[in-house]
Amino acid sequence: MAALIAARGLTKTYRLGQVDVPALRGVDTTVDAGEFVAIVGPSGSGKSTLMHILGCLDTATAGSYHLDGEDVSRFAGKRLAQVRNRKVGFVFQTFNLMPRLNVEENVALPLKYRGGVPRSERRERARALLERLGLSHRIGHRPDELSGGERQRVAIARALVGSPAILMADEPTGNLDSHAGAEVLATIEELHRDGHTIVMVTHDADVAARAQRTIHIADGRVVA
């Protein structure tokens, strides 16, 4: 079976004025369906850059990337956005919920962007996920009425609503106290047990230890 993620020689160079900032310097990596992988490394090593490329939020400067069998290396703009919407669910450190939308509307949003999913189905899928994540009693609330842990679980529901091939989380517990962080990690582990493929960025060794496998990044490269 082909890997879900297969990246070869990924480089990324940011241009800041006249200066080139190399963020990735040739990353090879694969992730199989059903794996739970942690990406770890020091601040500035390129973890978020790598995750953004693997999650089709951005493209590499050079190298090849196949996601779920499709060569997305040269995709850009709308085409990249479509692949991202169908294949990837994202969870961010700062939750990134829409403050004016309630919980159910936030969760249903990726299906609205996708288009072609009737409103009744969007609601149903959002509600089913919120129930599964223990948030049924919060569906009408706005994000600022929730605790940090609840917000992050809403973000996880939003990430899953489109049935993505992969769930990507960048420091999902970074803004949470230890209790809420433990709950979010338990949720992620449960999703993995249920068959979801998960890639999680963290600089916390204890958090990384919960994954099945760790990819260490230093200075834009995978290190042993």
Ligand SMILES: Nc1ncnc2c1ncn2[C@@H]1O[C@H](COP(=O)(O)OP(=O)(O)OP(=O)(O)O)[C@@H](O)[C@H]1O
């Ligand atoms: N948009 C950008 N423009 C210019 N340089 C950037 C940009 N994003 C990241 N960089 C640079 O690329 C390098 C890698 O950054 P990245 O955000 O991937 O690191 P990270 O491992 O996620 O760090 P952290 O643990 O602090 O989140 C750093 O040197 C950073 O300054």
Ligand SMILES: [Mg+2]
């Ligand atoms: Mg980062």
